[in-house]
Amino acid sequence: MQFSKSTDYALHALIHLGLPERDTNVGIKELSATLGVSESYLSKIMSKLRQDGIVRAVPGVNGGYELARPADQITFLDVIQVIEGRQQLFECSNMNSRQHQLLAQEGAAQQEQPARNGCLVEKVMEGAEEHLHQYLREHTIQTVLDEALKHRSHESHKK
Amino acid sequence: MQFSKSTDYALHALIHLGLPERDTNVGIKELSATLGVSESYLSKIMSKLRQDGIVRAVPGVNGGYELARPADQITFLDVIQVIEGRQQLFECSNMNSRQHQLLAQEGAAQQEQPARNGCLVEKVMEGAEEHLHQYLREHTIQTVLDEALKHRSHESHKK
DNA sequence: TTTATCATAGACTTCACAGGTCCATAATTG
């Protein structure tokens, strides 16, 4: 139960792209150097981000990547779901075990409530997932950027 | 990013143990039969649960498992952490990349705040984890049991 | 139009771990 390193890399790459001093496109070389990740691997991640419309990419001389929309509209959930896929937190196995008959079919399947498919365990887990997603939706790349820039200005002010 | 099947099995096993008609210990054979999971694999899971004090086990004739504490004191989080381990949702790699210097060390490490180790990305992720854990702490095996028994009594009442 | 520069996509390798089986041993009860 952990997020993959790719998600880590993707988040950091997007943060780098969101830095204000970056006016022009930034190439895979620069990203690779600042993140400390190989170009080939990182390019795969960026490619995924592009396919899902998180970043734009332009090939050729002076090409590179840039955010496809403002940093405050790129949520953590967006990034995570692109990289990790949209699989559920809890996927029920053994739907045909004897126990399932007792737990799930007791109130259902007797044509009293037509589409009462929700199982009890899954209901709890889906609630957990929804809570997690809600939180991740409220935090964007800009959230991190703001914190970083606040510190930075504080430092330059002191100097 | 998914919970393992073992967690699934563990939850179902505990639910079975929590059923009221179970007055005596229930052996691995019965559990295996109701869950549809092999005895050998399931016994490993039960063993883990015992080591962490979730269930008690007694060997020998008429032995088996029983809940070590009331079902409303066994939270989903308990079970998940026993099976999945207590690893963090987000483990930062590349703490020594160039980017880390910019993001994390800006406000820290200049002897102004002594133990200001918290990074920005990690802070968001830890918040997410805390939210998730909080929810999982509020839901116990009893939660599921209540739902199941409510349906059951409803059925028997109708009959 | 050529050429250098960049991104893209696929094949491939390596490694760790989930998921699962099997067996030998220990503890308990009757």
Add this chain to the structure above:
DNA sequence: CAATTATGGACCTGTGAAGTCTATGATAAA
């Protein structure tokens, strides 16, 4: 003692994360 039950370790297998390499394609500057 004997039957029954849980425990622990060794072992196998498939899958997917993590990463490399290379050929192809698009673009802009010269």
